[in-house]
Amino acid sequence: MNRIRWAIRWAALAWAAATGWGVVLAETPTAPAPREVAPRFTAPPVNSTLEVFVLTTTRPVHLRITVGHNGQTLDQVWRHRMKKLFDFCDRNADGYLSETELDFTFTDQGLAQLLATGFYPGGTGSHPKLADIDHNADGRVSFEEFLASYLRTAGQILRLQPVWHDSVSHTAITEALFQLIDTNNDGRLTSEEVRNVEKLLPRYDRDEDECLTAQELVPHLFDPVFGQPIGRRVPRTPTTDAMDQTVMVFEAGRIPGTLTHQILKRYDTNGDWELTRAESGFDVATFQRLDTDNNSRLDNAELDRWRTGEPDLELTLFLAEQPGDCIVRVHDDKAAAARGWAFRPVEPGRLVVQVERQSIDLWAFTPVIPYRSASLKHQYVHLFTQAAGKKDHLVEADLTGPNAVRYQFLRVIFEAADRNGDGQLTKDEFDAYFDLQESFRNLSLSLTPAVQTPSLFQLLDENRDGRLSVRELRSAWPRLLALEDPGAKVVTKRIIQPTINLRLTRTFERSYSINQPSIYNPNPNHVIVPTQGPLWFRKMDRNGDGDVSRTEFLGTPEEFAAIDTDGDGLISLAEAEAWDQKMRPKEKNKAP
Numbered sequence: 001m002n003r004i005r006w007a008i009r010w011a012a013l014a015w016a017a018a019t020g021w022g023v024v025l026a027e028t029p030t031a032p033a034p035r036e037v038a039p040r041f042t043a044p045p046v047n048s049t050l051e052v053f054v055l056t057t058t059r060p061v062h063l064r065i066t067v068g069h070n071g072q073t074l075d076q077v078w079r080h081r082m083k084k085l086f087d088f089c090d091r092n093a094d095g096y097l098s099e100t101e102l103d104f105t106f107t108d109q110g111l112a113q114l115l116a117t118g119f120y121p122g123g124t125g126s127h128p129k130l131a132d133i134d135h136n137a138d139g140r141v142s143f144e145e146f147l148a149s150y151l152r153t154a155g156q157i158l159r160l161q162p163v164w165h166d167s168v169s170h171t172a173i174t175e176a177l178f179q180l181i182d183t184n185n186d187g188r189l190t191s192e193e194v195r196n197v198e199k200l201l202p203r204y205d206r207d208e209d210e211c212l213t214a215q216e217l218v219p220h221l222f223d224p225v226f227g228q229p230i231g232r233r234v235p236r237t238p239t240t241d242a243m244d245q246t247v248m249v250f251e252a253g254r255i256p257g258t259l260t261h262q263i264l265k266r267y268d269t270n271g272d273w274e275l276t277r278a279e280s281g282f283d284v285a286t287f288q289r290l291d292t293d294n295n296s297r298l299d300n301a302e303l304d305r306w307r308t309g310e311p312d313l314e315l316t317l318f319l320a321e322q323p324g325d326c327i328v329r330v331h332d333d334k335a336a337a338a339r340g341w342a343f344r345p346v347e348p349g350r351l352v353v354q355v356e357r358q359s360i361d362l363w364a365f366t367p368v369i370p371y372r373s374a375s376l377k378h379q380y381v382h383l384f385t386q387a388a389g390k391k392d393h394l395v396e397a398d399l400t401g402p403n404a405v406r407y408q409f410l411r412v413i414f415e416a417a418d419r420n421g422d423g424q425l426t427k428d429e430f431d432a433y434f435d436l437q438e439s440f441r442n443l444s445l446s447l448t449p450a451v452q453t454p455s456l457f458q459l460l461d462e463n464r465d466g467r468l469s470v471r472e473l474r475s476a477w478p479r480l481l482a483l484e485d486p487g488a489k490v491v492t493k494r495i496i497q498p499t500i501n502l503r504l505t506r507t508f509e510r511s512y513s514i515n516q517p518s519i520y521n522p523n524p525n526h527v528i529v530p531t532q533g534p535l536w537f538r539k540m541d542r543n544g545d546g547d548v549s550r551t552e553f554l555g556t557p558e559e560f561a562a563i564d565t566d567g568d569g570l571i572s573l574a575e576a577e578a579w580d581q582k583m584r585p586k587e588k589n590k591a592p
Contacts, residue, residue: 042144043144043145043147043148044148044151044154045075046074046075046078046079046154046157046158047074047075047157047158047251047252048066048067048068048073048074048075048158049064049065049066049067049251049252050064050065050067050158050160050249050250050251050252050447051063051064051249051250051251051252051254051255051311052064052065052247052248052249052250052449052502053247053248053249053250053255053259054246054247054355054358054360054500055245055246055247055262055263055266056281056355056356056357056358056500057356057357057358057497058281058355058356058357058358059267059280059281059282059355059356060263060266060267060280060281061312061313061355061358061360062306062307062311062312062313063311063312063313063314063315063360064252064311064313064314064315065314065315065316065317065362065447065502066314066315066316066317067158067317067318067319067445067447067504068316068317068318068319069318069319069320069443069445070318070319070320070321070325071318071320071327072318074157074158074445077443078154078157078443079147081439081440081443082143082146082147082150083143084436084439085105085106085436085440086105086143086146086147088104088419088432088436089101089102089104089105091104091419091420091421095142095143096140096141096142097140097141097146098130098139098140098141099130099139102127102128102129102130102141103127103415103416104127104415104416105127105128105146106127106128107127107128108128108149108150108151108152108153109152111150111153111440112152112153112156114437114440114441115153115156115157115440115442115443115444116156116444116507116508128149132149133145133146133148133149135148156444156507157443157444157445158444158445158446158447159444159445159446159447159507160249160250160251160446160447161446161447161448161449163246163247163449163450163451164448164449164450164451164452164501165450165451165452169221169455170452170453170454170455170458171453171455172218172221173214173218173221173455173456173457174455174456174457174493174496176217176218176220176221177214177217177218177455177456177457178456178493180200180217180218181193181194181196181197183196187492187493188490188491188492189480189490189491189492190489190490191477191481194476194477194480194491195474195476195477197460197473197476198470198473198474200212200217201470201473204216204217209467209542209543210469210470210543210545210549210551210552211467211468211469211470211543211545212467212468212473213466213467213468214455214457214466217457245262246451246498246500247449247450247451247500247502248449249447249449249502255307255308257304257307259307260300260303260304260307261300263275263303263307264300264303267279267280267281273299273300274297274298274299275297275298275303276296276297276298277296280298281356283339283340285339286306286312286339290302290303290305290306292305312336313330313331313336313341313353314330314331314332315328315329315330315331315351315362316328316329316331317349317362317364317447317502317504318349318364319349319364319365319366319445319504319505319506320349320364320366321366322366323348323349323365323366323367324348324349325348325349326348326349326350326364326365326366327348327349327364328349328350328351328362328363328364330343330351330353340355340356341353341354341355342354346361349363349364349365349366350362350363350364350365351363357497358497358500359497359499359500360499360500360501360502361499361500361501361502362502363501363502363503363504364504365503365504365505365509366505366506366509367505367509377431377434377435377437377438380409380410380434381430383406383407383409383410384410384425384427384430387399387403387407387410388427392426392427393424393425393426393427394410394414394424394425394430395423395424395425396411396414396423399411399414410425413433416433417429417430417432417433419432419433442506442507442508442509444506444507444508445504445505445506445507446504446505446506446507447502447503447504448501448502448503448505449500449501449502450500450501450502450503451498451499451500451501452498452499452501453496453497453498453499454496454499455496456496459479459480459483459495459496460472460473460476460479460480462475462479463546465544465545467545469543469545469546469547470545470547470549470569470570471545471546471547471570471572474568480495483495529544530544530546532546532573533573533576533577534576534577534580536576536580537571537573537576537577537580540552540553540554546572546573547570547571547572547573548570548571548576549569549570549571550569553571562579563575563576563579565578
């Protein structure tokens with residue numbers, strides 16, 4: 001039979017070849033070609049570096065700022081938080097997410113909402129689809145594929161804000177306070193006039209706290225109830241494009257080429273489209289590095305290398321949960337100081353950089369506000385307790401019945417929070433689910449540039465607590481004179497120059513970072529509690545200005561005079577600590 005079949009087959013093939021007719025014959029099946037597997041996928045990093053350009057009155061400045069959180073760069077923080085989410089959804093701990101496990105995670109849009117609000121309840125259909133993020137089509141999702149599916153959210157980790165402009169009241173406050181000090185109205189402040197400011201204390205100190213506020217000095221500018229400037233009495237400064245061009249912030253690798261033309265247009269005084277060292281304002285080392293043809297002028301190409309090359313100064317700004325843990329650090333500060341840069345630490349996470357007469361205030365700012373301690377877990381934990389009753393867990397039956405509407409939120413998150421899938425949501429599982437969300441809360445950071453001209457009040461307020469203490473009034477003259485040119489004998493309004501401010505904050509807290517603390521009504525109901533010095537010193541310093549006056553001192557005049565060794569009428573922190581150390585040995589030698 002086989003011979004007959006083969007004969008028929010060969011005859012058919014011969015007839016088809018002779019007649020030109022095609023015959024479809026069954027062929028031996030072959031193995032399918034192997035599917036091409038995509039190469040290992042790596043998610044792009046989150047940008048942690050910003051390029052800042054400040055066009056001062058004397059020279060352009062290029063700053064490179066690396067931004068981070070809790071001692072890590074933003075890319076490190078982002079990967080760490082996303083790995084926690086990935087591991088939470090990886091129920092079988094095999095290092096991949098299956099289609100079922102993807103049901104427990106968030107969409108890109110949902111995670112962006114979680115960054116902004118700290119809350120994402122999930123629900124039916126609110127999870128990514130396997131086909132959309134499985135780049136190598138192997139039926140499972142690796143961590144890198146998972147991370148790359150949140151590009152929209154990653155783009156919101158570091159946000160650039162528009163330039164924040166001058167406060168409308170600063171000019172009015174300066175004019176009023178300047179006239180108050182300038183007793184002869186000649187437009188200049190002398191040493192005698194500034195030192196006489198202390199005499200204004202008993203006249204204007206309405207709350208008798210031995211400090212002066214802007215409201216007390218210039219009461220007609222402020223609303224007596226709300227403490228805010230009265231708009232119709234405050235001259236407004238028009239917003240101009242020039243203010244926006246004074247400070248510019250770009251992401252790394254996205255510096256526009258037009259910046260070079262802008263610098264030439266601003267600093268080229270003779271119109272030859274080249275900059276001499278005097279025109280550029282660069283220090284000798286920087287100018288020589290850029291002047292590659294040694295013709296003592298910088299052309300467009302040489303300036304373009306400055307735009308794209310190494311910055312004038314490299315810094316790190318790290319935000320933290322507590323204000324005292326914030327960090328600002330200058331890379332190679334000794335080399336920068338040798339080129340004429342000056343640095344003044346103000347407080348943890350804050351540094352003032354001085355370039356010629358231009359101040360650049362950099363601040364990783366975490367405000368102390370009550371609602372920061374609140375979390376969504378605390379808001380919903382009472383629902384869990386009420387629904388569970390005396391049990392330590394919930395089952396879906398607990399969320400039905402008359403209270404079904406009330407417990408709707410718990411029903412939505414039940415499946416995602418029940419990590420072991422046993423149909424029971426324990427308190428530990430409930431806490432773990434919300435702790436995961438809390439880890440994303442306020443992760444989005446913003447760098448807000450500001451061009452602000454300080455008021456005269458702010459220049460006198462050395463510790464920026466919104467008040468002028470006796471010691472600040474006494475030390476006002478040398479601090480103001482230092483802002484004038486060397487050899488000056490009087491102080492004029494020209495010392496009040498715009499300050500460039502760069503504030504790193506959580507995105508939703510950025511409004512707290514400008515004009516902080518307020519000079520209008522700084523915490524009127526809050527008592528400033530001193531944190532330094534012996535206990536008796538902190539207790540007596542009732543106004544929290546860092547000194548104990550004769551009025552605050554509870555001892556005898558003789559004791560005050562013994563502690564006040566310099567006889568200036570104030571017991572300073574150093575004098576208090578010295579007296580405390582002097583008296584303690586005598587106490588130890590006393591018989592019990």
